[in-house]
Amino acid sequence: MQIELAHYLLLxxxxxxxxxxxxxxxxxxxVIMMSIELMLNAVNLTFIxxxxxxxxxxxQVIVFFVLCIAAAEIAVGLAILIAIWRHRGMMSIDSLKQLxx
Amino acid sequence: METxxxxxxxxxxxxxxxxxVTSPSPVSSALYLVVTLFCLAGFYVLLAAPFVAAIxxxxxxxxxxxLILFVIMLLNLQQIEEKLPVGWRIAGLTIAGLTLLIFxxxxxxxxxxxxxxxxxxxxxxxxxxxxxxLFSKYLYAFEVISxxxxxxxxGAVAIIRKPTSExxxxxx
Numbered sequence: 001m002q003i004e005l006a007h008y009l010l011l012x013x014x015x016x017x018x019x020x021x022x023x024x025x026x027x028x029x030x031v032i033m034m035s036i037e038l039m040l041n042a043v044n045l046t047f048i049x050x051x052x053x054x055x056x057x058x059x060q061v062i063v064f065f066v067l068c069i070a071a072a073e074i075a076v077g078l079a080i081l082i083a084i085w086r087h088r089g090m091m092s093i094d095s096l097k098q099l100x101x
Numbered sequence: 102m103e104t105x106x107x108x109x110x111x112x113x114x115x116x117x118x119x120x121x122v123t124s125p126s127p128v129s130s131a132l133y134l135v136v137t138l139f140c141l142a143g144f145y146v147l148l149a150a151p152f153v154a155a156i157x158x159x160x161x162x163x164x165x166x167x168l169i170l171f172v173i174m175l176l177n178l179q180q181i182e183e184k185l186p187v188g189w190r191i192a193g194l195t196i197a198g199l200t201l202l203i204f205x206x207x208x209x210x211x212x213x214x215x216x217x218x219x220x221x222x223x224x225x226x227x228x229x230x231x232x233x234x235l236f237s238k239y240l241y242a243f244e245v246i247s248x249x250x251x252x253x254x255x256g257a258v259a260i261i262r263k264p265t266s267e268x269x270x271x272x273x
Binding site: 001002003004005006007008009010011013014015016017018019020021022023024025026027028030031033034035037038041044045048049051052053054055057058060061063064065067068069070071072073074075076078079080081082083085086091092 | 103104107111114115118119121122127130131134137138141144145147148149150152153156157160161164165168169172173175176183184185189190192193194196197198200201204205208212215216217218219221222225226230231234235239242246249250252253254256257258260261263
């Protein structure tokens with residue numbers, strides 16, 4: 001069986017879905033951030049697969065930029081988590097409901 | 102050979118991703134995340150992107166996960182995570198399932214439009230080719246990204262800075 005582009009797209013759809021599941025069903029902020037990383041990686045896989053199958057290198061350059069954004073995001077995100085931990089003493093989304101209603 | 106590698110990597114990455122979002126302890130979540138990221142690096146090698154695979158392992162498995170583990174250990178997360186109410190969890194699972202279903206339908210509908218496997222030139226995906234593109238066509242984006250990384254670094258330091266005893270941020 002030849003591996004087609006559709007297989008890669010289906011795989012990254014599954015990984016993205018798992019990431020969405022993690023964001024929507026967990027309470028721990030660190031696990032939620034890891035799920036967001038999972039979703040970013042699923043999108044990266046789509047970019048690389050499309051770059052390979054359309055023989056266009058620019059998809060890989062975009063992935064390079066996405067990786068940079070992800071690194072910046074995780075640095076600032078974890079800093080915010082530590083600040084929340086200092087203020088509220090917990091690492092749950094319950095600590096962030098002031099703006100809820 | 103490629104098919105076997107794809108199948109194995111796909112199964113391992115999906116299982117590890119499921120464990121990331123379901124395992125109760127954040128430390129094991131982070132370790133399963135490393136497994137998923139390594140599998141994705143394997144896919145990148147299969148897809149003729151060795152440079153991106155190397156970057157993936159260095160930045161993600163090397164830096165990001167270490168940062169996450171560092172924060173988990175720094176904060177000493179002992180308390181057990183309480184679960185969301187069942188209604189919310191069912192709603193979340195439904196939304197995730199619907200997302201997946203929409204993606205599946207889009208891919209299935211468009212299968213005939215997808216390009217077939219083409220032969221690649223010898224230089225495809227090498228560091229040289231990507232570097233040339235980065236420093237010519239994408240030079241502006243590259244510079245903007247470097248400023249963004251600097252800002253993120255300064256921002257992270259500014260956010261975690263301890264307030265002084267009066268409860269104000271130390272200004273100097």
